[in-house]
Amino acid sequence: MSPSPHEHFEFLLLDGFSNMVLASALEPLRDVKMRALYASPGWEITSLNGKPVESSSAIQVSPNRAFDPAKSTGTLVIVAGYRVRQQITKELLVAIRQAVRTARRVLALDTAAWVxxxxxxxxxxxxxxxxxxxDAFRESFPKVTVSSARFVQSGPFLTCGGASxxxxxxxxxxxxxxxxxxxxDASNMFIYDPARQSELKRGSQQLQDRGSPKLLDxxxxxxxxxxxxxxTFELAExxxxxxxxxxxxxxDELGMTTGKYYKLYRLQHARYLAQETRLSVEQIALRCGFSCASALGRSFTREFGRPISAFRPPNRNGPSDGTACSV
Incomplete structure (x- = not known):
């Protein structure tokens, strides 16, 4: 399946859902939207009646709208937690069956597979x-092949257990x-630890089943x-x-040259520093391997279509040196 730049995710929350499970599924998408140049996922939160939903830790989440199965045409993500059995009604089951017919894929997180x-x-x-x-799931649904794997894909359905x-x-x-x-990039954002990536199979090691070992290295x-x-020679060595x-x-595996990926990675890191720190553009340039602010600025605008200053929160524009220099 070739990568697609656009995908819409609908998170249907049931009362008792886990905040941690929701964050584990949603925050990586936010990172992709923020940093990936060629991907633009979108999402919204829904509830069965359009009213706020309460998590297992009593945090209320206000949805964007009420769940409408006819609108579930992208990726439907159902997040359930405690008391899932008590929430199953005839109306919910009818809506789920309809949504399954219209959605491209359906993710069931935590206890949502029960629904x-x-x-x-x-x-x-x-x-x-x-x-x-x-055990209860296996006993209750003999027509389902129940697995103890960490997550399972079967047809359009992807199911998993807890937050990790x-x-x-x-x-x-x-x-x-x-x-x-x-x-x-999303993996690095949440579990990056340069001293222990290989030991713990984190970072790019998460892609071990899909990417060649040398590329991951x-x-x-x-x-x-x-x-x-x-x-490139030093990297290859x-x-x-x-x-x-x-x-x-x-x-073959990333669809771009080595140098292109390396530069995009540096520019994405520059964008993150611009958004999240008070570093000057000159300081950001040096931290991202550019010789000066103007060199970073030219590359940044060429790739993102906007200057790096456009990504600064209010009152966070630091001084920069506009002196001409080379990349």
Whole structure:
């Protein structure tokens, strides 16, 4: 499946949902929207009646609108938690069956697989659920092949258990929809630890099943060498590949040259620093491997279509040196 730049996500929240599960699925999408140049996911929150939904920790979330199965034409994400059985009504099951017919795919997080199974749409499919419900789920729905895997995809359905598995499922889906580069960047945002990525199989290691090991090694090296970028030759040498083999891996698996990805990574980091810190543009340039502010500014505007100052929150524009220089 080739990466697509656009995808709409609808998060249907049921009372008792876990804030942590919701954040694990939603925040990586926010990161993709903020940082990935060639991906633009959108999302909205819905509830069954359009009224605020209360999480398991008594935090109320106001939805964008009431759930309308006819509008579920993209990716429907159902987030349930405690008391899921008590919330299942005939009206809900009818709506879920209709939504399944119109949605491109359906994600069921935490205990939400119970809703899908009760609606009968998981019959003949493989699925999983929160580990506390696995035995009861298996006993209650014999037509569903119940798995203890961290997350499962079966046809249009993706199911998982708690928050950590929701994060893994979301990163896997981001790779499918928006490409390995977007998934790698989102993974780094939430679980990046340069000293322990390899040990814990974090960062780009999350993509091990999809990306070649040498490419994944190269992506980690890039993430660790932003302030002083390596040449393509040096990068290839670090991962024990020839420049030609490394270039072929980037072209085949990420759809861009090694240098293009490396520069995009640095520019995305510059955008993050502009949004989140009080560093001057000159300081940001140096931290992202550019010789000066004007060199960063030219590259930034060329890629993003707007100057870096446009990404500054109010009152956070620091001094910069506009002296001409080279990249």
């Amino acid at each position: 899908l199974a009760e609606a009968g749409v998981l019959d003949g499919h493989q699925a999983t659920i929160h580990w506390q419900e696995l 598995t929701a994060l893994e499922l979301t990163l896997d889906l981001i790779q499918t929809l928006f490409g390995p580069a977007a998934a790698f 190269a992506l980690n090296v890039i993430a660790e060498n932003v302030e002083t970028p390596l040449t 670090r991962v024990s590949l020839s420049e030609r083999s490394l270039s072929r891996a980037f072209a």
